[in-house]
Amino acid sequence: MAACEGRRSGALGSSQSDFLTPPVGGAPWAVATTVVMYPPPPPPPHRDFISVTLSFGENYDNSKSWRRRSCWRKWKQLSRLQRNMILFLLAFLLFCGLLFYINLADHWKALAFRLEEEQKMRPEIAGLKPANPPVLPAPQKADTDPENLPEISSQKTQRHIQRGPPHLQIRPPSQDLKDGTQEEATKRQEAPVDPRPEGDPQRTVISWRGAVIEPEQGTELPSRRAEVPTKPPLPPARTQGTPVHLNYRQKGVIDVFLHAWKGYRKFAWGHDELKPVSRSFSEWFGLGLTLIDALDTMWILGLRKEFEEARKWVSKKLHFEKDVDVNLFESTIRILGGLLSAYHLSGDSLFLRKAEDFGNRLMPAFRTPSKIPYSDVNIGTGVAHPPRWTSDSTVAEVTSIQLEFRELSRLTGDKKFQEAVEKVTQHIHGLSGKKDGLVPMFINTHSGLFTHLGVFTLGARADSYYEYLLKQWIQGGKQETQLLEDYVEAIEGVRTHLLRHSEPSKLTFVGELAHGRFSAKMDHLVCFLPGTLALGVYHGLPASHMELAQELMETCYQMNRQMETGLSPEIVHFNLYPQPGRRDVEVKPADRHNLLRPETVESLFYLYRVTGDRKYQDWGWEILQSFSRFTRVGSGGTTRLAWGWPSSRRPPP
Template structure:
């Protein structure tokens, strides 16, 4: 095309202007690539779509959009459960990569039992009817393998039956629950009420060591108390009450009033002084508060034990990481006459139930006026009765206890969330090891920093600035290229067990934080996790566990645990509903997310 001198001049001017703009943009991008924050160096040219903190616009998501998202969770459940039905039922669990099946929990169809109440909440009548047919046919006297693990059977099978009855009022579920409890009954030590690890339901023979694990021996109270209510059976109620009597009378001077992990089943006394809220202890601490709530706030004994346990946890097991000041909970040995205390600084995904529990306690308890409930902190803090735990009570009395529990809940829940958001998959690792080398702040040992020490310094300075552990953290996400160049140490932690096993604990706490605080960010965070689950774990035949959360695409494991159906998807579904079918003031979730109505 012929051009006039004016046209040529215009094009030359436009070319010069575009060249200048392009150079400026290139310079800005180059500068940004080398800007370092105090905690990280993050490439702005990712190799994949990176998850991040939910944008502020999610605050304005419409009700209709949240309804649509709840439907998406329902569709995820249907994809998982229908493939279980197709390839695995009536066996226990689906192998989602090979369309296989596995009998790892008695061979009674644990995925069906565990899913009953999820189906009812989602109004999946056809799936519920088919599952109920399976439930009716199971012979609880015959199992595969022969010995039945008591703890898993109680929380998954018995809990599933009881919750489904509470929602459906199908009487056959109570009958089946009673059949199951009778088949398991020989598992209990007659004097202490503590169960052995497993039982052969056909012969009554028990199997397991004399030393029981806390979570496995002290997580039956909700199920047996509700079963007793439905059947009007004093025998089932005594199973809960005998156990609680043993726990409440145990000598806890050496563990600060908190339950240690190991117990002698025959004597009912603690063995050794290992303390944790993780894998071997979690649900036992959880059931202290929840038994109090289930009984209509009448079981004062369980409440007192909850206050003792959380006091020790807040004082002694909560730490801050060195650079990002992430709040986390870990486990430790109490000191003895010949050995100093030890702290592992391992933070487990399983421990991420704790922020939700603390928030639930702050929501339901008058923590600033416990005397109204007949609880005297000065008595609980008696050092002659409970050892050095008394010092912990006196320390916490300087704070508003309700606020303190919510601060702990907020900080812990943020850390649980950030371990997801930090990963390129958007999924959280099973265990991390926290860094312990601190700059500027350290305790006398120079290798760790207790949260309460930080709080005391903050309070002494006038309480100015962000509460320790509650700062908003941005994710630090590294590409595979960056990790190969030695980058990736700014997280304040290392992956110890890098897999994501479709676990629910972080989602559970995020759900509770959303329901209790009403803060939009928790709901938005839950949505980003669901998106990551859909993107990274969904297979043609279900959902599969992830072997390593820091690799995209992740390698998958041929496993879809029943708790994915019972807990993970249920909490996500409830989080996105506008109506609340299981209000926290009227219902109590067992440790497998099976909901029981508060007893009146």
């Protein structure tokens, strides 16, 4: 035992104290025995590579399955319906992207062109405020303020006889209402007045629309464009005559106007429109649209006091240095047209100066790649743009501003106004997409092409295109044969494609054509056509146009008469087939309102003046009575009729 202990101690070496020291929680002899009996394992064999483990997430479990699932394999695992839906969605997104890119490219191109043109034209347009003023002031020009110009002496007028058919004349009431009879007024034809001094070999006469017609033009060859004459001298201002012997109908018309004017003057003076029911006002452009539009009416009615009060507002309050967008079409026919009419009737140069200023501010709208004007223009900054939701303009908007701009060129001697609008006329004349003279409703300002092809109407968005063709031809001295050809062709297109007869009364009406399908829908706006046709016959067009005018006038009258209120709805539908118990005219619930539109009564005026038939006077008087009964508001003004058609309903007082 001792020997064994000695051998054991020799094998362990001399430091036996290590084994005599008990470790924590164990006996030294037990540990020694374990070490001796179980030697440590041999070292691992040498390897020629290094193993590296990469972690792909907190919960990585060393699975390699994700490496086997490629995108193609996932795609193949989808059902056929899922794959088709994904392919359809991708194709749709690609198509939308292409459309967006094309529109954006056109917009960028137009924007670059517009910016370039604005830089060129900005110094040319007086009164515009640049969006970014230059660092250095612009060179100052000589003072050309009309107020500082020497007064132009009044010229002695001379009367002479003009060849051809007599011109319709716009005269003060004292001339038309003499002896209280309309018949004598229509028989008298006042000779045009020559504003040039005696002895001037280049005398001109002013026609009923203010257009200058040279006496020798009747022997010239027809031209494609009316020449812009030099600026004529301003005539002296005229004074209103006092109407005498007014009959009861004339007094009734004046009473209706004064009632409406009272409401505007009290609740909306200087603002765009009166809201008679709420006794407040609304602003469209903030330029006093109602006041300017009523200037010529007040002059014709002989309302001297009201006219002078409105003139004072125009002189003191009407300024165009405003950062406001205006619609080119609406502002042209209301503001520019109103000022020019007031100038023609009164001879007051104030209105012409205002008209020229405003016309200059509208010119940036024509700075487009296609020369088709933008719909809106800022009269303060000179920045023009199409509508916010589209780059299209309506054909009526871009083709119903020519009369005013051409007349402004004639009066000022500045050709740019006429040249701008005649480029539009020439462009549309040569466009494809028409159907026997009928034009689509929309045109793109960037490309200059018709859009929404195949839809033809004489109602909203296209109506006044046809009206202005004839009136431009008359305004230009009947020399622009292209305008006459387009007008006559369009009337024949109406006969061929849009004219129908209703049942049971066989009323002649003008419908619409949409992609070859006829619709028996007729807007109240179409009632401009009878008067336009009669005006054309008055100036030498075929008598068949008068027959059509009288038939359509009867229809427009029945559109009023067959309603319980005696007022036409906005839109009617005609019955094409006989059905028991049904009338010729049917009205849908959404169309049962009247917006106080003037087309019917304007056509009645033309028909009476051309034919002398008093029934047209009587029809107009009936419609006026209905307006007074159902739209008159006690506090002043008239409101639209926007409910059903019971005759017992009236607007609130």
